[in-house]
Amino acid sequence: MSRASANDTRAYLFLLPWFAGFFCLTTGPTLASLFLSFTSFDLIQAPRWIGAANYVRIATNDVSFIASLKVTFFFVAFAVPLKLGFALAVAMALNKGIRGLPLYRAIFYLPSLLGASVAIAVLWRKLFSGDGLVNKVLALVGIHGPSWISDPDYSIYTLVVLSVWQFGSPMIIFLAGLRQIPHDVYEAASLEGASKRRQFFKITLPLLTPVIFFNAIVQTIDAFKAFTPAFIISEGTGGPVRSTLFYTLYLYQEAFAYFRMGYAAALAWVLVLIIAFFTAVSFITARYWVHYDD
Amino acid sequence: MTDGMHRRPIVGSGTVVRARALSLGIHLLLCGTSLVMLYPLLWMLASSCKPENEIFSSMSIWPSRLDFDAYVRGWSGLKIGFGRFFWNSLVISVLCVIGNVLSCSLAAYAFARLRFKGKNFWFALMLGTLMLPYHVTLIPQYILFLSLDWVDTILPLVVPKYMATDAFFIFLMVQFFRGIPRELDEAAMMDGCSPWRIYRKVILPLSLPVLATAAIFTFIFTWDDFFAPLIYLNDIGSYTVQLGLRAFVDSSGKSDWGALFAMSVLVLVPVVAFFLFFQRLLIEGVATTGLKR
Incomplete structure (x- = not known):
């Protein structure tokens, strides 16, 4: 055996677990799911080839799909900008050289770390129930709050608030980004009499665009994939009246409540296309608004 | 910082x-x-x-x-006590941590330090898997595990972690390993050390921060995971804490909120403990790598 191929063999041994996973758990299943998306399959009888029928039904004849798309887009469109706006505002405040920064940063980060737990979704359900804490606080200022969780007009907002509550991790990334901006840029600007407002729009924001871009992509993809809170708050139904039927929740129901595996596989591929579309659009538009140092 | x-x-x-x-x-x-x-x-x-x-x-x-009566009521509120759920979650999380750190560091070492044919090709593919939402592989994986008779065991939750399926952690470790001075491995190689020995005796001991970051985040992600246990564990005896909480909501939880809150607090305790002890490591992990939590 030549030396080079002995080296190759050794390297492949290190990669053996990864290769096993890559082929058995990633590539193989990806191809299989593409195949399944063109079949009707209930786990009992063999998959039956039905051509593009699943995709046709998704596109033309599935009210739940449309509902889940609406809910998910609404959630993404509200939760992501609010969360990022909040994260940026707090990061700016923390970046003013204030005392106690580590403590504040830790407090704001904690919800990010806890938020994915069922325990928090349980808490949320109780906070926003008719007789919950939120309505008690609102009553103090004379507002009679609705029964947030069980009212289809409001239930989605409780999930938006839950998402915004977890602004800690994008905030930490913003904070790291703000620290990268050289201090003398601001000094020069303020010597020339630029107002704080002008400095924000002309210095901070442009120099921060790469970080904003990164956070926006990560948070958007994450929002598209949200599952647990909607599942817990609606007891797995996506209700009331499909108002919290997130895309992933609908996919879960099709696959694991009704065992329509072929249809669910097609839904998964549509999700991939949606996410890929948004990512591609972001990268294309990034050329016009993301400022990179040359 | x-x-x-x-x-x-x-x-x-x-x-x-x-x-x-x-x-x-x-x-x-x-x-x-x-x-x-x-x-x-x-x-x-x-x-x-x-x-x-x-x-x-x-x-x-x-x-x-x-x-503290709510804790007593909650602990034995379901037909199987919460102690069992905690034990199940602990076993799964610890096994996942070991698997992830081991398999990802092996792959990362090959990508960061070894020379072999097709390295760039495989590395690019590895990064490509980062983009793939897990929903695509979900159904065929379920069918695979079902046909292996693994459903209702912890195997579908644990085994993938031994196959370096968390590409993000591989990437994280590759970045860190690249920062270790090459002279160290070269000196070891001169002394006749095999790559395996270099990996164990040089690279791993010098990479404790990144290994710890990967371990802690794997633990927290696994502990908090709801989706995978939801589809793979049906028998209440094998429930994790998250499934236990959910079952509790569906049964007595609607009337006994004290007990439900008590159990929720207990479920959050390990994550809060990690937060308190490793705060700096976690925050730096997010700040420097963009981990989304």
Whole structure:
């Protein structure tokens, strides 16, 4: 055996677990799911080839799909900008050289770390129930709050608030980004009499665009994939009246409540296309608004 | 990221008073935000040790008297005690941590240090898997595990971690390994060390920060995971804590919120403990790598 191929063999041994996973758990299943998306399959009888029928039904004849798309887009469109706006505002405040920064940063980060737990979704359900804490606080200022969780007009907002509550991790990334901006840029600007407002729009924001871009992509993809809170708050139904039927929740129901595996596989591929579309659009538009140092 | 690195605000022509007022205003705002953010958590903690009738009559986070009865009721609130769920979650999480750290570091070492044919090709594919939402592989994986008779065991949750399926952690480790001076491995190689020995005796001991970051985040992600246990574990005896909580909501939880809150608090304790002990490592992990939690 030549030396080079002995080296190759050794390297492949290190990669053996990864290769096993890559082929058995990633590539193989990806191809299989593409195949399944063109079949009707209930786990009992063999998959039956039905051509593009699943995709046709998704596109033309599935009210739940449309509902889940609406809910998910609404959630993404509200939760992501609010969360990022909040994260940026707090990061700016923390970046003013204030005392106690580590403590504040830790407090704001904690919800990010806890938020994915069922325990928090349980808490949320109780906070926003008719007789919950939120309505008690609102009553103090004379507002009679609705029964947030069980009212289809409001239930989605409780999930938006839950998402915004977890602004800690994008905030930490913003904070790291703000620290990268050289201090003398601001000094020069303020010597020339630029107002704080002008400095924000002309210095901070442009120099921060790469970080904003990164956070926006990560948070958007994450929002598209949200599952647990909607599942817990609606007891797995996506209700009331499909108002919290997130895309992933609908996919879960099709696959694991009704065992329509072929249809669910097609839904998964549509999700991939949606996410890929948004990512591609972001990268294309990034050329016009993301400022990179040359 | 130490306190000493903070920039001082630019103070114009000696307007110290204005700067002070501004700083005070910011502190008030931040304190207010902190309070609003933490209040729900504190309220849950308080509610778990309040007398039952006080939970919804009072918004206060000070119980009139401490009453831990809810913990007793919650612990054995389902037909199988929460102790079992904690044990199940612990076993799964620890096994996942070991698998992830081991398999990802092996792959990362090959990508960062070894020379072999097709390295760039495989590395690019590995990064490509980062983009793939797990929903695509979900159904075929389920069918695979079903046909292996692994459903209702912990194997579908644990085994993938031994196959380096978390590409993000491979990437993280590759970046870190690349920062270790090459002279160290070369010196070891001169002494006749095999790559395996270099990996074990040089690279791993020098990479404790990144290994710890990967281990802690794997633990937290696994502990919090709801989706995978939901589809793979049907028998209540094999439930994780997250499934246990969910079952609790569906059964007695609607009437006994004290007990449900008590169990929720217990489920959060390990994550909060990691947060308290490894705060700096976690925050730096997010700041430098963009981990999304």
